[in-house]
Amino acid sequence: MSATQKENSEATEVRARILEAAEQLFATHGFDTVSLRQITTKAGVNVAAVNYYFGSKAGLEVEVLGRVVRPINESRLQMLNDAEKEAGGRALEVECILHAALMPAIQTIKESEHSDPVVLKLAGRCMSETGEEMPVAIKKLFNQTDHRFCAALAKALPHLSKAEVFWRFHFTMGAMLYSLTQHETLVMMSDGEVTADDAGKALQQLVAFAAGGFCAENACKGGGQ
Amino acid sequence: MSATQKENSEATEVRARILEAAEQLFATHGFDTVSLRQITTKAGVNVAAVNYYFGSKAGLEVEVLGRVVRPINESRLQMLNDAEKEAGGRALEVECILHAALMPAIQTIKESEHSDPVVLKLAGRCMSETGEEMPVAIKKLFNQTDHRFCAALAKALPHLSKAEVFWRFHFTMGAMLYSLTQHETLVMMSDGEVTADDAGKALQQLVAFAAGGFCAENACKGGGQ
């Protein structure tokens, strides 16, 4: 009604509104597909505001991406550090490491359940995008985190070669990202055995699956030829 | 040189050239990113030829997608059928089922090794695209195949609930697609432990990992809370 004046108590500032709208649109439709007009229309601001606050569309993408990914990775590292501190010098249990690696991302979905289940799809999409269009800053953020987890896993599973640890951690990340971004595919495939609101169960299911995969014998056995 | 006339013995027809160029570009850069001009320039044909032969860009996408995905899924189903026929009525080994599910896709990469390792990225990307832009025809193609494999796995692992089988198969698909599309990420992450030409080892690594995951105990145990 009183649109002539802006109340700065309730009405979020333009910058924040752009970030929120962009986050939701990017998550559901991808970076390239969403246009600045879609974002600014949803946010109720002018098109030029994006370039004013973020320099370019790419700048907005990096900001949106970082806002979602950074706290998740920080949380993952902290959980791992805490567990290692508590264990003294001893190797951690595999399931404990995997829990730290997987929980923060999946938990974020559960927390944003009341709103759209949209937030985390972004983080998933962030790693499934093609190499060139992924900001380098974000990629390195994942890279150093991955190294820490692989080191912990190699310590817990000394009979595995380093290459095998990397392989299996890579598989685990793939399973996680796929279950984050493609949950509807699972719901549709399972014909009611898995429902849409079962996303919260993904964590325990995934930890159990990945732990089994890591504790399997060396790869030479099964494959033949 | 003698570009005035076309030799129809060596020079592939326009339609085929478009398909080939589109396949490579789609695989490396994604569907939305690649423009018709890029495709037709690479193919050395006129822009209008795409709409002439395929009706629209979407029509071209479906054709390219089907050409890659269909033979792979046929091969997967045939391997599963052959194995079940050989086993009579008995349940198959888990590793055998997984081998049938994973081999055709990964093998396609090895076969196209002399050319670009590009072909199969398409199939991977095909399932990691967002729901709405994925052709329904292709999705159903995967869906019925998935059902067959989940049924075989449920028979081999009767102590698992149906939901658990779906979950774990979903994880396996995620691991496969991620290793198909993001092999460079693994190479970079592993710092030389896994090299770029190790893509062929993915099959045995993946079968071993997924088999371990499927044979793990029920999910209730590990997750806590």
Add this chain to the structure above:
DNA sequence: TGACAATTAAAACAAGTGTTTTAAACGTAT
């Protein structure tokens, strides 16, 4: 050779892209 269909080529189409420019409105401190 002449006629008819299939194919290719060039050009224009309307619509949408990210970005920039220009000017107006705003809040704040002098």
Add this chain to the structure above:
DNA sequence: ATACGTTTAAAACACTTGTTTTAATTGTCA
């Protein structure tokens, strides 16, 4: 109230997108 820097708004920017139109070319059969 005046002036100043910040923020918003509208319009135009040059460019690319997928698609269509129109015309020229090709191949084939009568």
